[in-house]
Amino acid sequence: MTENILEIKHLAVSVNKKNKDAIRIIKGIDLTIPKGEIVGIVGESGSGKSMTMKSLMKILPENGHTTYDSFYFDGVNQEGKKERIPAAMIFQDPMTSLNPLRTIGYHLIEVVQRKQKVNKKEAEKLALKELEKVGINLPEKRMNQYPHELSGGMRQRVMIAMALLAKPKLLIADEPTTALDVTIQAQILELIRNLQKEEDLSVILVTHDFGIVAGMCQSIRVMYDGKIVEEGQIDEVFYEPAHPYTKELLKAIPTGDKGQTLYSLSSYKETTEEREQAEMYVLSNTHRVLGNGGESHE
Numbered sequence: 631m632t633e634n635i636l637e638i639k640h641l642a643v644s645v646n647k648k649n650k651d652a653i654r655i656i657k658g659i660d661l662t663i664p665k666g667e668i669v670g671i672v673g674e675s676g677s678g679k680s681m682t683m684k685s686l687m688k689i690l691p692e693n694g695h696t697t698y699d700s701f702y703f704d705g706v707n708q709e710g711k712k713e714r715i716p717a718a719m720i721f722q723d724p725m726t727s728l729n730p731l732r733t734i735g736y737h738l739i740e741v742v743q744r745k746q747k748v749n750k751k752e753a754e755k756l757a758l759k760e761l762e763k764v765g766i767n768l769p770e771k772r773m774n775q776y777p778h779e780l781s782g783g784m785r786q787r788v789m790i791a792m793a794l795l796a797k798p799k800l801l802i803a804d805e806p807t808t809a810l811d812v813t814i815q816a817q818i819l820e821l822i823r824n825l826q827k828e829e830d831l832s833v834i835l836v837t838h839d840f841g842i843v844a845g846m847c848q849s850i851r852v853m854y855d856g857k858i859v860e861e862g863q864i865d866e867v868f869y870e871p872a873h874p875y876t877k878e879l880l881k882a883i884p885t886g887d888k889g890q891t892l893y894s895l896s897s898y899k900e901t902t903e904e905r906e907q908a909e910m911y912v913l914s915n916t917h918r919v920l921g922n923g924g925e926s927h928e
C-alpha cells in the first residue's frame with residue numbers, strides 16, 4: 631500500500647466579506663497525495679486551486695476560514711496544530727515573493743538561518759550550493775544581484791532554491807511556469823522533475839494546462855467550482871475521462887492543428903442542484919468521479 635504525505639478529509643474554505651454572508655469557496659474536498667509522487671491539480675481560473683493550497687499552507691487572507699474533518703501530514707494529525715506543515719510553495723510570479731530592495735543572497739541566507747543555527751558564512755555556503763543545484767550559472771555573482779537583474783526563469787530557479795532551503799517534505803508549485811516562455815517553461819519543469827527524485831520530495835503541481843500534467847505527473851485531480859470532480863491515474867483520466875467537465879478540459883488542449891476551434895470552458899455549467907447532490911463514485915481503485923454514478927463512463 632502506498633504511504634501518503636497528505637490526507638485531508640472534507641476540506642472547506644469560506645471567505646467573509648464585510649456585512650455579507652460568508653462565501654463558500656472550497657466545498658468539502660478529500661485530498662490525498664501519495665508520497666514521492668508528482669500530483670497534478672487542474673481546473674480553470676477561479677476553480678479554487680490556489681485557495682486549496684493556501685489553506686493547506688495556512689497562508690489564507692485574514693478573512694479566510696478553513697475547516698476539515700481530519701488532516702494528516704506524513705502520518706501526523708494536524709488537528710489543533712498552530713505551526714505550518716513542512717511544505718514550501720512557489721508561485722507563478724516570483725516577484726511577488728521577492729523583496730526588490732534586497733539581494734538574492736539576502737533572501738537565501740534568511741531562509742537558511744530561519745531553519746538552521748548557522749553563522750552567516752556557513753549560511754552563504756549553503757545558499758551558493760543550492761543555487762548551483764537549481765542550475766543557476768555564476769552563483770557568486772547572483773548572490774549580490776537584485777531580483778530585477780535576473781530573467782524570469784532565473785527568478786523562478788531562485789524561488790525553487792529558497793523553497794528547498796526550507797527543507798520541505800512537500801513542494802507545492804502553483805502555476806510555476808505560466809509566466810515563462812515555452813523553452814524556459816520546459817527547463818523549469820525538468821528541474822522540478824529532477825529535484826523530486828533527488829530530494830525524495832512529494833510535489834503538487836497546480837496548473838490549468840493538461841499538457842503539462844501529462845508530461846509531469848503520475849496522477850491528477852480535476853477541480854471545478856470548489857470541488858474535486860474527478861481524480862485518477864494520468865492514463866485513466868486522459869483516456870477514460872468520466873466527468874463532463876474533464877471531457878471539456880481535454881477538448882481544450884491545443885493540438886497545434888491549423889483551424890482548431892478553441893473551446894470556451896465557460897460553456898460548461900452544472901446546475902446547483904446537481905452539484906449539491908453529487909457524491910464521489912469509484913470507477914477503479916484509483917479513479918473516482920463526482921456525480922453521476924459513473925454512468926457516463928463510456
Ligand SMILES: Nc1ncnc2c1ncn2[C@@H]1O[C@H](COP(=O)(O)OP(=O)(O)OP(=O)(O)O)[C@@H](O)[C@H]1O
Pocket residue numbers: 645655673674675676677678679680681682691838
Ligand atoms: N481574498 C479573497 N476574497 C474573496 N474571494 C476570493 C479571495 N481570493 C480568491 N477568491 C475567490 O475564490 C475563488 C477561487 O480562487 P482561486 O484563486 O483559488 O482559483 P484558482 O483555481 O487558483 O484560479 P487561478 O488559476 O486564476 O489562480 C475565486 O472565485 C476567487 O474569486
